[in-house]
Amino acid sequence: MSEQVPEIEGLGYGAALAELEQLLDELEHVDVDVDRLAEQVARGVALVRHCRTRLDVVSDEVDGVVAELMATESRRSDTDPGRDGTDPGDDDGEPADRSGQSSNSLDA
Numbered sequence: 001m002s003e004q005v006p007e008i009e010g011l012g013y014g015a016a017l018a019e020l021e022q023l024l025d026e027l028e029h030v031d032v033d034v035d036r037l038a039e040q041v042a043r044g045v046a047l048v049r050h051c052r053t054r055l056d057v058v059s060d061e062v063d064g065v066v067a068e069l070m071a072t073e074s075r076r077s078d079t080d081p082g083r084d085g086t087d088p089g090d091d092d093g094e095p096a097d098r099s100g101q102s103s104n105s106l107d108a
Helices: 013-029 034-079
Strands: none
Touching (some): 013 034
8 A cells, every 4th residue: 555655754744734635625626536536545544644643743742841841940949949039938929028128018
């Protein structure tokens, strides 16, 4: 069957999807030559598989990047608890006052 389906591996997702859409349009709106029908269906199946594979690969890559980012952020917050601008010893979540003066209006 691979002899009937021209090379798809080198196609990017967008090109494969565009070709698949064109193929589907032809199958839906043009009188299909019965002799070419099996070839077109095989090409369409190969394009769908290729697109799914590309989506799986990209999804795995994005998951890896996000996991790496989360791990980096986790390590940073573990080593620098006051990095976000809050006072690590203060439970109110307000930004730390670095001027040495109280930001609480009740202290006045």
